[in-house]
Amino acid sequence: MVFNFEIIGIWFLVLMTLSILSYLYGDNPFYKASEHIFVGVSAGYIFALTWWDQVWPNLFGRLFPNYVQAGFDFNIIYVIPLILGIFMLLRLIPSLSWLARISIGYIVGMAAGLKIYVFINSNILMQIQNSAIDFSKSGFEIFNHILILVGVISGLVYFFFSKEHKGVIGRVSKIGIYFLMIKFGASFGFAVMGRISLLIGRFEDLINYSIEDYNYATPVIFTFMIISLLIWSLKQKDNTEDYKG
Amino acid sequence: MKNYILKLGNLDRRIIFLLIGLSVLIPLINPNLVDLPLGQDRNTKIVYDSISELNDGDRVLISFAYGASTKPEVHPMAVGLLNHLFTKGIKVYIVSLWPESPIMAEQAISAIKESQLFDIKDGIDFVMFDYKVGGFVVIKGIADNFRDIYQQDKNGISINDLPIMEGIYDVKDFDFVFDFSAGVPGNAEWVQYACDPKNVPLSSGCTSIMVTDAIPYVESGQLKGILAGMPGAAEYEKMVYDFMVKEQNNNNKYINLEKDIVKGKAYARMSAQSIAHLLMVLFIIIGNIAYYFSRKEN
Amino acid sequence: MVSKFKIDQIFILPFLLLVFYAFNFLHNFFVLGNELSFFTILFSCAIIEFFIRKAKNGDDIYMRPISAMQAMEEAVGRATEMGNSVLYVPGISGLDEIDTISGVIILGHIAGMTAEYEADLHVPCCVPIVMEAARESCKESYLKKGRPDLYNDSMVHYVTDDQFAYAAGVNGIMLREKPAAVFYQGKFYAESLLLAETGSSIGAIQIAGTGSSSQIPFFVTACDYVLIGEEFYAASAYLSGSPEMIGSIKGQDYVKLFCMIFILFVVIVSIFNYLNFLSIDISNIFKINIMDGLK
């Protein structure tokens, strides 16, 4: 038997993993506890990460380069996000909370301006460019390209909002839906594949930690959980019967 | 009989969960139970061929953009690629775009070092850079001015003192870019901001869920093939394994001839994956039969 | 006559900009190499603006009914009848994504409905800044419907920034509060399935809308109604019902039509190229230039 921080950590790891997996049986105290721990730990984790990775180097590293060495030069323009950030905090003072709206306005406006260009370029123009057909290729490939063309056009027709889906438009948009459905099916199939892969990774960890080096963490915790879940569900049953009676 | 089928239609979710769990667990505990031959996807082959066309001494930029949660899918690809590149004597440059990526990169490199197959040195054969905040901004920066983004490597050594960094100024100085990604920023950003405008060949290994979104880029040649999820990793791993065994027999100067080459991790996991997929298809068929009968009933 | 003049004048500014761009008056005032995207943006905006003006001047515009949007009110109504709450999930991205912004705007409309029906609304947020925007938008909707008394800040609360911790938290809310109607409107990643499956297991009416194309299939299979891709972005305009907004959708349709024409043009050019009538390298038109100003 060995005890050190690593072993304790691994026992925690196995406990957390199995508690989350217990959700498959149904909502139960183990899952509730691990869910709540997860929420708290992740909030703290992300907060520390945001502070040290974003705010500290990007803001203070630029406003006070002598104190915070982040490899940036002094940049006065970074007073603006400081002010906007403070506006955001003024939310806590009701009489000044309207200032936070300016920060939100800044963010929303900026997002709109940036995205309009990015999406026009990568999603519209690039896709249109890729619709070009190389007719010097084999017959089957040309056929494939034409099929893609038909799919794209009919898919776009499906998205027409100001025309009723009747007559020719109705029929074309129907074809469009077929292409969309095939795409969704493909995404679904790929998702199945990816999720199973992740599960394999998780199970491999559990298998690795069932050996003696880790004081048989997995089997011990697994048995413990099964027993306590059994007791818990029996108790639940008793309670409901009492209630009924 | 009919009643049983109808009952199957409303099967308790927990039974499905249990069966899926077992179908993954059993092949993992006993990998020899089922042994399936691996196929070859066209896109995997394109990736392998594009890497094979590189020459001794070429420079490849590898971008790590995945974290621990998607490690099972992407990590084997990264190890496979590193094996492939070091066998060919190619210089490797590693950048990290996700906060957790440096840890992943470190683990991949140490896996290579532990195998003792290659005599690789930090700063000469490969170099790693720490995580930089900014997502696509970092990619744009690499495309334009590498040294503006990175002044020092992960160990804190200035890039001016690193022999491997000689002549590297922007993305055009690399012969190939390889992206490992599990989301944003990932291969789409590399296409849009760096490799397409600057015309540098790019390939990607990503999680399976990203593949449908990336496939238009593959079809148009903006991505040179793609490694799709764990099956893609397994296929690529196998090709690299065969290549390494062949090179070892040919007395390749980069491979340590005394050490054995071990098969990668993804390969062993494929039987579990196959069984689980088969089970899902069975579920779908059973579900449809039950649905057919229940509709007849009404 | 007068109205026609008004419509035409909106093209003056874009036209001037275009002329200015073409001549590039001042030395290197514009970045070279972005001509096509500049032109496309200018053109699309002008078309959208044109139809907005047209709609404002009273032109009647037909809009195809979208079942998911009609079902929204129904879902809120049913939740009220059952005495259960309405859960609104605005996605896991920050406010720098248009998806999230659209989600928060749609939230405003849903909050209007819950205010009218006096149903409980519950909005767990994944990003603090989205929480602030969502509060703003809900508060205003309740105020507009004359029910500020029903609004309180705790309706909209923060869970956690982490993707799966958020999913776990929202799952917990669903399992324990059993909302009768669940809305998913925003940017979703892998957690979509987890949320939608839990929602369907508690028997809630689910209405989803997202622009994340890889997540749409899960919503399609697990939810009652789904706004797919473009429909989701149009939803906020649809729901507002104001002629300006509807006009912009009409304009968007015309931009779509031009996209199709452009695709066909590209195909025709490639045919001509093959037949040696022309020799245009199409990819030259599409070159973009992002970084040259940044040396």
Place this chain on the structure above:
Amino acid sequence: MNFFKRQLAIVVMSTMGFIALSGYFINWTTLRNFTDKDATNFYMIIAGFAAFLGCLNLLQLHLQKIAYKKENWQYSIFTLIGFIIMIIFGFIYNGSEVDMGPHLKDDKSAFYWMYNYIYLPLASTMFALLAFFVASASYRAFRIRNFEATLLLISGVLLMLGRVPIGALIPWWVVTIMFTSIFFAIIASKILNRKVFFLSYVFSNILFIILGLLLDWSLKTPAILSIPAIQEWIMAVPATAGARAIMIGIALGIVAQSYRIMTGRERSILGD
């Protein structure tokens, strides 16, 4: 004053939109730098400040739950403990030799221990749970309800089989039977006589199998009868078409939405 309060935010929103956009086109280094780097950095910083509000909200929510002993209040204690420990390890107690800040990613710090042994297993197990849910979702949802649902099912199943080694093992005759079944399922409504329908179905299956045996398909399977090849084709052609249509649609939606925001027409997000 009230008017000013409302309008100011809208003015900021519109101006920022146009400034950010013009950075892509106007050749002025400061502006281009802003669009390329600073604009997003600003967002991160403001979001970082907002994170304070989030944390306060979290504390408030769970403290209230505990104070008023609401349902399941005991579990809120776990949330608070987890959160406070992370904050202590993130800002006060280090445990490793590196400075505060970089210590988040040093594997000897207490923060990293929490990350590695608590946060990570929770996150990746939540992720892996999806495998089970995707199974139950496909069991329930992949039903041949109508033609659209059938397409979804066929492309999903082919993808699932085609991407793993097992797909290559499926022999050609299974695929021919599958094709004829699909064909007959589609024309089923057109043929009313059940007997004719059934006989022709069996007959065409036998015909194809005999044809296959004569042409030796087991040795060189034509691409159309090999699941991996069909899977590749689905990915490359119809799924690409669908993906492209959705991509263009999404972009158009975003363009219109952004335009409405930039011109100050869509301002309900600012509470107006």
